[in-house]
Amino acid sequence: MDAMTSKERVEKLFKKEPIDVMPVFSGQGMVTIQAIEKMGIRFAQIHTSAEYMARSAMTTAEIFGFDAVIVPYDMCTVPEALGRGASLYENADGILYPTVPSKWKTLDEVELDSEFMSKGRMPVVDDAIRILKSSSDGKFAVGSWVLGPFTMAGQLLELDVLLKGLKKEKEKVEGFLSTMTDLVIEVAKHYQGLGVDYMNIREMGSGTDIISPRMWKMLVLDNLQKVFSALRSPKILHICGSTDMIIEMMNDCGADALSVDQKNNVGESRRKLGDDVLLLGNFDPYGTMAKMDASEVESVIKKCIDDGVDAVWPGCDLWPELKKENVDAYVRTVREYGKKASPAVGRI
């Protein structure tokens, strides 16, 4: 029997159907300096060009043998479209991800432009998805992501105002989060409408390093349930930072899979959730791909698999300035050590 295509492998993983080997992919950005240099461009140029965005994703996947491509890369596209701006750091040395320069300073300032989907760089991301869908020709799975309602709120409104508001202006903040939920659904459904093969909701600012499990239950859970009930499968919930205390509530949100970072005790999470839940994670992308000696990578990846993930995902975006030999070791180890069945997904 012929080996599966990358796209088939990813699709079947999310359906929990048997696959030939664990796929190598992610729900966060996977653009690398090796691809950027091969294209002869700079990182800062990618953010405003659909062609560069799509090609850098494809080139990265081809160089390293990934099973998927994913866009966008930065977290400012929606805030920028809503008038909050985007700092692209076009003249900075090295790689800096875009940031939002002018968040709303009070809840009273919040005003959503109903035409935001056509503003700023939103059309660039749309075109990048279209290019990936047409040029990957079924070779790679095409993924996308949107920030979750709570994290999106923190990208649009000053974080201290949001966090203090959770206690001081609870009703107002709840209303704002509800608006964010509708916004997230609109963007995620739009990308699904463009044909992406999987959708990751990154509620990355809601770990228990920041808010309590009690507050998470009150202000994050319901909104995520609304998001996931509005989206078609495959849909993933990713939260980075501390998630041990909320992993069971994460599993109540209605996602097909959960993604966590290196702070999660995956062995323990697997015990709590059982073998039927798709669990993705959880290596430190910067430490493992950019800092570590290549000889140490294999043991990190094997530990993720031994702890019980169904696919080895980085805990965040791959930092573009990574070592090629480390990524090669990551891919090689997944292909070899991931031949055996994982807890939720069998092998053909």
Next chain:
Amino acid sequence: MGKEELRNELLKDLSDAVVDMDEDKAKETSQRVLDEGLNAYDAIMNGLAAGMVIVGELYDKHEYFVPELLMCADALYAGLDLLKPHIKPEDLGESAKGQVVIGTVQGDVHDIGKNIIKMMFEVAGFTVHDLGRDVPLEKFVEEQMRTDSDIVALSAMMTTTMMGMKKVVQMIKEKNPDVAIMLGGAPVTKDVTDLFGADGYAESAGNAVQEAIKMISRLREIQK
């Protein structure tokens, strides 16, 4: 009630006001401290700041989270704003003339941790030059030279922006090797601090100021 008894009661009320996130109580108690003629610096350090130390412990124990931390800080500032104009210069010691440049490095817009550290410097009597967040690296060098500050405190919330700190340390040390540089933020460890050639490491808000005072004392020993 004797003066010592009154002092103890008001210090406890100030500490409780911070821990309970009660801005009104912090203001009222601070006003009482002034009305009773008690020492303002004592009230700040052993009342308000002592409360913030308890808040730090509650955060470490996962009883308090960031929203609680921010509201405790608001209560502390409510008291500090009243008490600070009444501090006697002789109470301040080493930190009296201490100046610190503080900011979050370029590419990083997370400033909650930086603002808590800034508050602790203010509590301890330092003059703080806050550059804000997403600060271009050379701006730290310029501001240190402009203000002749003893300390530059750099914050980064992300591993990836932390790398910018290394460049700032090099740039400042080239221009003025006597400046003490302190690093802090989620990804920063003692090892990173050593590797980047910085002088101090803020593990927590409480530790940042103690470390800063130690750094200033060391510098002044060297300069004698």
